[in-house]
Amino acid sequence: MSDNSFLSVEDVTSGYGMIEVLFDISMEVEKGQFVVLIGPNGAGKTTLLRSIMGIVPPQKGRVYHSGDDVTDLNPEQMLQRNISYVPQERNIFAEMSVEDNLEMGAYSYEGDPEERLELIFQVFPILKERLDQEAGTLSGGQRQMLAISRGIMMEPELLILDEPTSGLQPNLVTDVMDSIVELQEKDDMTILLVAQTDQAIREADFGYLIRSGEIVLGTEGDKLLESDEVMDLYFGG
Template sequence: MTLLEVDGIDVAYGDVQVIWDVSFSVSEGETVALLGANGAGKTTVLKTICGPLAPSAGTITFHGEPIGDLEQDEVVPKGVTHIPEGRDIFTESTVKENLRLGAYTNPDGMADQFERVYDVFPRLEERRGQQAGTLSGGEQQMLAIGRGLMSDPDLILLDEASLGLAPVLVEDVFDAIERINEEGTTVLLVEQDVNNALHIADRGYVLESGRLTLSGDAADLAEDERVAASYLGG
């Protein structure tokens, strides 16, 4: 069953259009990768889905309900969580305080979600009283993902989860994303690490200069030379 449907959206920053006629879908239980080089428009698409931006044309529906004109604080309670590039954690607060803030739309389920997050990321439980700004980069990324899980979302939008991490930590993060999906949360993954993204994804889309140019099963895209070419601008 289709969970998210993006249909023919155009997006602009002021008078400058950056997304043209983009359409794609995400079904319940899938991990879908949105791939492309820097500046391709991937982050803009996520921001348009979750509220900070609105499409100038086209529609976005979630669970069959239009959400394209909603603000972010209206989208989150419907079951969409956005984990942005750069993590945006509260560095002066503890790990547990950061996680608690993620449950503001789900106060009744907070205890269960703490248990789930600590099960996926045992390191966060070990450091639950530690100031978030003192965590390593990998641990901060785990915290950002964990905070997103605290709202018990149906769909997680993950923006460059592996960016800037050491290879061993990249593997840990992708393992965690795979597990979160296996436990029932649908994932839309924006990622420059093509190999790892397509390894855990069911399907993928390639964005170039604000336009979708390729789509298909993840295994097929992993073998498609045009995917690598899109990162080199040709």
């Protein structure tokens, strides 16, 4: 673990029961960085995020946050450390209004929720127009915007996103990615993102390529996009 490390994963092996999915994974995220995880389906990207958050406890290895060993913490305890996780499933409360969903995200926030809402409305203005609407009636893109917004209501130091653009139309993929970048710049967040888009790689300060449960490459985002391994393994050559 380097002196600048904000989040560090050291030699983590993890999986489900007797099935190992990750094998001796090591990676670091520095404070303020935008870090992307890429790789083919089934490579272990989501399992890595779940292992960091304590949803799938590592079978071996350690996870550190701000120098503290957090390997054995559960998701609630990780949340108390100001780490927000937005899973791929877009977990929103469908029968609640957009406003109520956002308020749920701020339950542990000690500051003024109105200030957080103002930031969200700057980045996702459509949500301001839909405050009284039931979340379940939003479009797919709007539901994703709401899920991300709920995750940042607590003003997290670290925001972990699992494929936030999955299943969206191409024009919405660009819009959502642009908004994530804008959020980081406005809110000075550290972001760890699983993505399937070259836009995310270009925007990243650093990126890791995962294949078959192992990190096979870690480098700056622009260099990652240019690498033969990414072109061959991820984009098909």
